[in-house]
Amino acid sequence: MAAVIEAHDIVNKFGTQVVHDGLDLTLQKGEILGLVGGSGSGKSVLLRTLLGLHKPNTGSVIVGGTDVSDMDDAQKKEMAKKWGVLFQDGALFSGFNVLDNICLPLREHTDLADKDIQSLALFKLHAVGLKPETATKKPNELSGGMAKRAGIARSLALDPEILFLDEPTAGLDPVAAAAFDELILQLRRVLELSVLIITHDLDTLVDVCDRIAMIVDKKIVTGTVAEMMKMDHPQIKEYFRGSRMRAVQREPQHNTTGAA
Amino acid sequence: MEFLEDRTSQSRSTLALKGDWTVGNAAAIEAAVHSHETKPTEIDASGLGKLDTAGAWLIQKYFAKAKIENMSDRQKALMEFVPDDQQSVPTAKEPPAAVAFFVKIGKRTTGGITFLADLFSFMGEVFLRVFRNIGNPSHFRLAAITRHIHETGVQALPIIGLLGFGISMVISYQGATQLQKFGADIFTIDLTVISLLREMAVLTTAIMFAGRSGSAFAAEIGVMKMRGEIDALKTMGLDPIETLVVPRLLALLVTLPALTFFATVVGLVGCGFMAVLQLDLSVHSYLARVHEVATPTMFFIGMIKAPIFALLITAICAYQGINAQGSAENVGKLTTLAVVQSIFLVIMADALFSIIFAEMDL
Numbered sequence: 001m002a003a004v005i006e007a008h009d010i011v012n013k014f015g016t017q018v019v020h021d022g023l024d025l026t027l028q029k030g031e032i033l034g035l036v037g038g039s040g041s042g043k044s045v046l047l048r049t050l051l052g053l054h055k056p057n058t059g060s061v062i063v064g065g066t067d068v069s070d071m072d073d074a075q076k077k078e079m080a081k082k083w084g085v086l087f088q089d090g091a092l093f094s095g096f097n098v099l100d101n102i103c104l105p106l107r108e109h110t111d112l113a114d115k116d117i118q119s120l121a122l123f124k125l126h127a128v129g130l131k132p133e134t135a136t137k138k139p140n141e142l143s144g145g146m147a148k149r150a151g152i153a154r155s156l157a158l159d160p161e162i163l164f165l166d167e168p169t170a171g172l173d174p175v176a177a178a179a180f181d182e183l184i185l186q187l188r189r190v191l192e193l194s195v196l197i198i199t200h201d202l203d204t205l206v207d208v209c210d211r212i213a214m215i216v217d218k219k220i221v222t223g224t225v226a227e228m229m230k231m232d233h234p235q236i237k238e239y240f241r242g243s244r245m246r247a248v249q250r251e252p253q254h255n256t257t258g259a260a
Numbered sequence: 261m262e263f264l265e266d267r268t269s270q271s272r273s274t275l276a277l278k279g280d281w282t283v284g285n286a287a288a289i290e291a292a293v294h295s296h297e298t299k300p301t302e303i304d305a306s307g308l309g310k311l312d313t314a315g316a317w318l319i320q321k322y323f324a325k326a327k328i329e330n331m332s333d334r335q336k337a338l339m340e341f342v343p344d345d346q347q348s349v350p351t352a353k354e355p356p357a358a359v360a361f362f363v364k365i366g367k368r369t370t371g372g373i374t375f376l377a378d379l380f381s382f383m384g385e386v387f388l389r390v391f392r393n394i395g396n397p398s399h400f401r402l403a404a405i406t407r408h409i410h411e412t413g414v415q416a417l418p419i420i421g422l423l424g425f426g427i428s429m430v431i432s433y434q435g436a437t438q439l440q441k442f443g444a445d446i447f448t449i450d451l452t453v454i455s456l457l458r459e460m461a462v463l464t465t466a467i468m469f470a471g472r473s474g475s476a477f478a479a480e481i482g483v484m485k486m487r488g489e490i491d492a493l494k495t496m497g498l499d500p501i502e503t504l505v506v507p508r509l510l511a512l513l514v515t516l517p518a519l520t521f522f523a524t525v526v527g528l529v530g531c532g533f534m535a536v537l538q539l540d541l542s543v544h545s546y547l548a549r550v551h552e553v554a555t556p557t558m559f560f561i562g563m564i565k566a567p568i569f570a571l572l573i574t575a576i577c578a579y580q581g582i583n584a585q586g587s588a589e590n591v592g593k594l595t596t597l598a599v600v601q602s603i604f605l606v607i608m609a610d611a612l613f614s615i616i617f618a619e620m621d622l
Contacts, residue, residue, distance in 0.1 A: 081284070094589040099349060111287035118349060120286075123317050126343050135349050140587040159283050159312035190341045191313065192334065 002029050003062075004162055004194045005050060010059035012045055019045050020056070021218035027162065032188060032195040033222075034205045036239065037215030043198045046215070047166060050196070051085060052076070081109055083162040084155025088170070090147040092139035098125070098150045099135035105157040124153040128183060145176040149183070156187070162194045163187070169201040177201060181208045202248045214239065263292040267304065275300040275323070277308040281315025289315070293322050306330035316342045382579045383571070386509060389502045404507035412473040413515030417522065419472070420465055424523030425530035427464050428456050432534035445539050449549045452531040457558045461524040463610060466569040469516055470602040474577040477508055478598035481581025482591050490582065505578040509571065516570035517563055524562065557622055565613055569606050576602040 005027045012020040019042035027033050037043050048054035050061055052068050061068045063079055071079065092101050102121035106112065112120070122132055128149040139147060148168055155163060168184070169177035181204050188195055199205060205212060206225055213222045216235050223231070229240045239245070263285070265276040275296065281289060303319070303326045316335075319328070320342040331339070355363065393399035435448040481504055484490055490500045528550065535546045580598035584590060 094587045106283070110283060112290065113287075116286075116290065119321075120314060120317055122349065123313065123342060127313070127341065132348070133350055136352075156313070159314060190337050 003027065004029050004064070005196075006062040007046075007050060008060050008062065010046070010049060010061075011057045012042065012049065012054070013057050018218060020049075020215075023059070023215075023219050025050075025213055025220050025222075027194050027196050029161075029194050030188070030192055031210045032184065032197065032208055034209035034212045035196060035198045035215070036200070036205065036212060038235070038239075041215040042218070043215060044166070047164060047196075047198060051083070051164065052079075081158045082160055083164060084152075084158070084160035085164045086148065086151045086155050086166060086168055088166045090139065090151035092142075092147060092150055092154065094139050097136050097138050098130075098142070098153075101139070101150065102154045102157050105154070109158055121153075121157065124156055125150070127156070127187075128153045129179070144171045145173075145180070148172070148180065152183070152187075156191070159191065160193070162196070165195065165197045165199075167198055167200065169199065169204055174203075177203065178207075184208055202245055206248050263289045264296055265307070266296060268300070272302055273300045274302040274304055275326075276304040276306070277319075279308075280310040281308060281318060282310050282312045283314035286314045286318060289318055293318070300326050302326055303328045304330055305335065308335065311335050311338060313338065313341065320344070378583075379575060379579055382582075383575045385501055386505050386575065386578075389499065389506050390509070393502075393506075399502075400510065401503065401507045404503075405511050408508050408511030409515055411476075412469070412511060413518060416469070416472060416515070416519060420468060420519045420523050421526045423464050423468055424456075424461060424526040425533075427460050428452055428527035428530035429534050431455060431460065432531050433538065436534065436538050446549065448539060449531065449535055449546065450553045452534075453528070453550055453553045454558065456524060456527045456531065457554060457562045459562070459610070461527055462520045462562045462565045462569065463606070465516065465520045465523045466566070466573065466606045467603055469512075469519070469570075470573045470577075470599050470606065473512070474573045474602050475595045475599050477574065477577040478581045478595045479591055481505075481578055482584035482594050483588075485582060485584040486586070486588065486591070500582065505574070505582070508578060509574045512570040512574050513567050516573075517566035520563060520566040524559075561613075561617055561622060565610065568609060568613075572605050572609060573602045576605060 003026045007023065007025040010020045010023040010025075011018070023046070025035075025046070035043055035046065045054060049056050052061065055069075064082065066075065068076075068079070092098070093104070096104065099118060099121055102124055103114075103117050106117045106120060107114070110117070122135060125132065125135060130146060130149050130153065134142070134146060134150065139150070142150060152163075152165075152168075165184070169180050172180060184195060184197070185208055187193055197204065197209065209225070211222055211224055212228050213220050214228065214236060216233055221228075221231070221233070221236065225240070228236060229245075231237070231240075263277065263279045263281065265278055267274040267276050279285070300323065303323050305328055308331070316338045319339065324344070328339070354360065432448055432452045435451040436445060439445055439447050439451070481490075484504070490504075493500050493503060532543065532546045532550075535541045535549075536543060541549075577598040580594045580601070584594050
């Protein structure tokens with residue numbers, strides 16, 4: 001397996017507060033990696049660092065073999081086509097309807113006729129399980145789950161290789177959250193995506209993720225759920241052996257799909 | 261790059277797919293497909309490179325009826341992912357343009373009437389709160405009122421002063437250049453003082469006020485509404501109009517007249533500045549002329565409008581804020597709307613005042 005995105009020796013400081021201190025993270029091709037950590041442990045900062053939205057104090061992010069900080073503008077634009085991001089609240093453009101939100105990256109990066117772009121966007125909408133009627137709705141008319149699905153449809157517009165999901169199931173009811181987990185697995189299976197999920201949803205961690213990366217003591221500890229549960233670090237123990245985790249584990253639902 | 265190869269033999273028509281069928285190549289693939297007129301019955305995918313959803317969608321779009329051979333399992337899975345029928349955007353039926361035009365006029369008219377009715381009932385609600393608490397002044401939030409007086413009044417002094425000074429200089433200058441032709445220079449002072457006292461001071465202050473403080477009111481209250489803070493107030497048993505609107509109204513009823521007075525005084529200084537520079541008058545004779553021209557009636561005609569304008573501005577801006585709907589992008593729209601509406605109504609009210617005062621021979 002090859003790494004699609006690698007972070008080496010990342011140090012992030014805000015004033016005197018050190019968030020990441022020599023952190024390493026690797027996302028392998030075709031895997032679903034769950035990024036966890038307590039509130040304020042720097043998950044969002046790490047995501048922003050990986051996406052190049054935040055420049056780390058030291059360390060490097062390597063995408064497709066090239067250091068992001070060495071890239072020129074054209075390379076950065078190419079890189080933006082390689083990944084799709086679902087932001088926490090969808091971050092759909094409020095001035096556009098759902099269809100135009102999905103069309104935007106296609107209009108920007110391809111030379112297709114507008115009719116074809118719309119039709120392709122409708123296919124993406126269908127792929128994430130939304131009805132064609134949703135296409136003409138404005139983002140503020142959508143429910144939380146629909147907005148997240150529309151957000152995924154937009155992030156998939158350019159057929160990315162890597163998908164970043166920031167708390168995709170937060171605020172969804174259990175049924176919608178389970179359907180969303182299923183959608184992530186299906187998309188990975190069909191599109192051969194590599195997925196990084198930031199989540200607090202223990203069901204997602206157990207059912208969907210191949211590996212877990214936890215931010216502990218400003219560094220990353222990785223392992224499968226089973227491995228994480230055996231670790232002795234007090235913070236990891238607290239997270240993976242708490243009463244909520246035990247409740248999830250009682251009904252074993254093993255991830256049968258595995259990495260592609 | 262080649263994407264298609266015609267391998268049609270006598271017995272069957274076959275197209276071979278080549279290269280990467282990806283979203284980046286989609287436009288070129290479209291062109292390639294259109295250049296092959298033949299409708300193939302068979303597709304050979306053995307030479308196919310990368311395939312993504314856009315490529316699968318193109319294959320489905322053009323070769324749905326053909327038999328596809330030599331696809332890898334993953335590519336087959338991807339093909340199954342594409343829906344069989346091409347969907348189209350549902351469009352709502354729109355009435356013909358002529359009808360739509362009248363429908364729009366009708367909607368705007370009823371919308372305007374409802375808005376005015378709503379605005380007056382909102383003002384009524386605000387007054388109700390004011391009168392209900394008039395017996396026990398401790399219910400008025402003194403801290404909030406002083407904060408608003410500071411923000412809308414004290415902090416606005418420099419800009420309002422500058423504006424009053426500038427406006428009176430412009431009027432004096434324009435007046436002087438015209439009146440000098442008739443040798444009636446001295447009437448420049450009459451012109452400036454009268455228009456300043458009766459109209460310009462209060463009007464410019466009110467307009468600046470709507471832009472500066474009214475927009476802030478609308479945005480502050482609008483954001484609170486959208487973030488659910490207004491509902492939070494209600495669940496705690498606090499009345500949003502009493503907590504948010506009444507203090508702002510009371511503060512504005514103090515600051516707008518005060519600022520109008522300030523603008524008038526600074527305006528008179530500005531006029532004097534022009535009189536000394538342009539008309540070669542001494543300070544003493546300028547003041548004597550002002551004393552002759554200005555009457556208390558004139559001063560009060562200007563000042564009486566200030567609280568009315570303050571009421572209009574607060575009512576409209578707070579009304580727009582409290583009735584905010586939708587997402588954050590609407591804050592910009594509602595703020596613009598609040599400012600435009602309040603300036604419009606201020607000028608309408610001013611016109612009404614002019615008619616009333618004319619009828620009263622003032």
